[in-house]
Amino acid sequence: MSYCAIDFGTSNSAIAIPAPGDAGMRLVPLENGQPTMPTAVFYCTDADDLPPSVHRPPLPELPRTFGRAAVQAYVDGYEGRLMRSMKSVLGTALIDQTTEVGHGHGVKYLDIVTGYLRHLRTLAEADGGQPLTQAVLGRPVFFVDDEPERDAQAQASLEAAARAVGFADIAFQYEPIAAALDHEQRTEREEIVLVADIGGGTSDFSVVRVGPGRAHRTDRRDDILASHGVHIAGTDFDRRVSLGSVMPPLGFGAFGPEIKGQPPRPVPSRVYFDLSTWHLVNTVYAPQRVAELANMIDFYGEPVHHQRLMSTVRHRLGHALLGRSESAKIAVAEHGVADIDLAVVEPGLRSHLDAAGMAQALRDDLDRIVACARDTVARAGLQPDGVDAVYFTGGSTGLGLLTDGLAAAFPTARSARGDRLASVATGLGLYAKRLFGA
Template sequence: MICGFDYGTSNCAIGIEHEASVQLVPLEGTNTFLPSTLYALDRDLITEFVARHIGAEQERQDFVTLRRNILTRAQRVRREEDLDDDEQTLFFGRAAFSEYFQWPDEGYFVKSPKSFLGGTGLREQHICFFEDVVTAMMQNIKRRSEQNLGKELTHTVIGRPVNFQGVDADASNRQALDILTTAGKRAGFKEIEFLYEPIAAGLDFEASITENKTVLVVDIGGGTTDCAMVRMGPDYVKKSDRSADFLAHTGERVGGNDLDIRVAGKHLMPLFGMESTLKTGLPMPTQLYWNAVTTNDVSALATFSSLETKLQMEQLRLDATEPTLIDRFIHLREEKHNYHLVRNAEEAKIVLSDALEHRVQLDYIEAGLNTLMTREQFSVSIQPPLEKMLSLMSEAVQQAGDKPDVIYMTGGSAKSPVIRRAIQDRIGDVPVLDGDHFGSVAAGLTVWAQRIFK
């Protein structure tokens, strides 16, 4: 069976064709979107999960040979933790969040692993680990879909950003696509193709328009913002080769996660001493705080978890004019609540799309701890990443040498009126239309999969 697979930074979705239209497959109860999260009782159990769920015997044996040492450690974990052979050790989606919120310092939590793909300076063991994380997630999603459909998924088109990372883009993209291809094969897909995510979103939109237009497709995903200038409409929709219709595309590693990080840093970290002072009168060093909330950067997270950071925080407590705030920060680090804090920032961003203010509750840190955030404050805090997004849109229009007839917006963060207003101010008096902010990419991937595999 043919499907479109949106392996997203924030959410994952699978689309199929049903009665001549696209249908998204429920992945978690009735939810068709599964948060891109994984929680394991131990890191090595992720590799064990992959080994157990590779269907082809020879491929499984090859994988076991490659990961023999890790699989041996996984067996040791099972013995030491007295885990039964059939006991659940990995959790996905909302269940992963639930386990992490309950046991933040006990297991291994991964959010938005797609944002790490293509990273520079990764050693071989890091690449292997990301392969296993992505494979486990794809195996889980594919299995859930097949159980729901009662059919095997064999062919898929997977969405990809224009650029996974900003540094050495060509090498970064090759590394990321290699990981996704390896993961997809180990998950059981026989044929895998890729399609730019903004183009996929545009294909979904194209099915609904009745006259030819030049469309600026803007896909603000969790990890990247991708833009494409595309000729669309009745004269183009049936073409199998659309290369001449794609006038320009731009993309960069800046997305919804970066907005969340800015909100967490600017509005939540002051509760932990970020804007306080030292006894010398100097301001508190801020890099520690940004390392805590930059959850899409492996090196920042590793630095925040290091012994050096622990010792630095203990010294800052002695030097601070408000040591109780640093105590709160130390507690956040020890209990690994930094992901939870960024999740609070994401929730605030979502609420402020419809409301003018939102009170963030942080009772899991300290009883009664909260702060009020306004939409205007949100607007000010996100200016650096928002400016990068606007520049990508302007660049796509400039490359195309033509003004768009319409701007088609997709991606969760595209709902924000702050972002929509900024886009209209930058691009000019062009109608801005909304797609399915979460389902457009999956639907477009499904359309393309049906076109190339049938």
């Protein structure tokens, strides 16, 4: 069997291959025995000081690490550049651009995506003991909201990366449809399910008719009643938390000095938005941008804000601060409060986030996600009480604020949950088996 299924996610990725005999599909253990791996790459720029488990591609490509090892290399302070949320670059002008990774080295964003997919394929081939030439790749309902041309370009870029890796036969499936196929394995009767697949980059919804009598059909187009999505999800939540709790001590929302009796003006905010957006953090470190920021000290009424900002930029702490925002989001979801340690910027610097603050920070995003879910059901020609079940999948469905809001929008539907990180990959594997397995 030469086929596989790849869930290339904004935050985490997975790959499924045929199990021995006729046992269906299985997820490949990618890192430390785990079936999912963070979608992260760390490019190593110091050849004399490399982290463990480094991969050495042919010259002139740089050594690199992937997944949890990539994040750890960044945390441990190795020379290089951490890349995360590469999927968010698909459909943007950045995909064909080159980003500096240090010591004069540059890498095209599309090559970063290609290298990560190649790593997934290599791990899967080693685990399965045979080459893989056919692949089903998951995709969000919309890579880009309300721009069909850019959305098509995003899929074309992902397909180009997959072909560069060595896949000759490529198919795509919507990620929420894949989740529905996974859910269907556990249904005992026919039902209408609203799949809520909310990960790192997008919130995708599909209304799907599922049931034991339909499970073995290859063509399920008639069972897909509607699909819709919005480009808001976990990384947007991270940005909201960052702007609300992490960036204010660095000057976000502050004002400049009073000049000649004129009211103080707000400190320019673009740098804070870039530092709070995973795939834009690296743009702040360009030498010209750093020089421009250094010259903006007169814009700040509180010089300490500018000092903290420059410390963040010069020491390339953007990803570390976003990681603290992400951890704070998770801590509040689990415990109701988070104490945010910002000592990497300044000794003793801290911030705070509680449930009320996070609810306020995320309110607009959550409202848009719930509205998208309602719209999806309406596009299927149904009222909210026409939904039998809401199936939650994707890493961001661990956020109670989100799932509670969606459940309240469909009060007569039962809530069902799969593996938040692996159900899409499992469903893509089922689809790949039906498509290529014959």
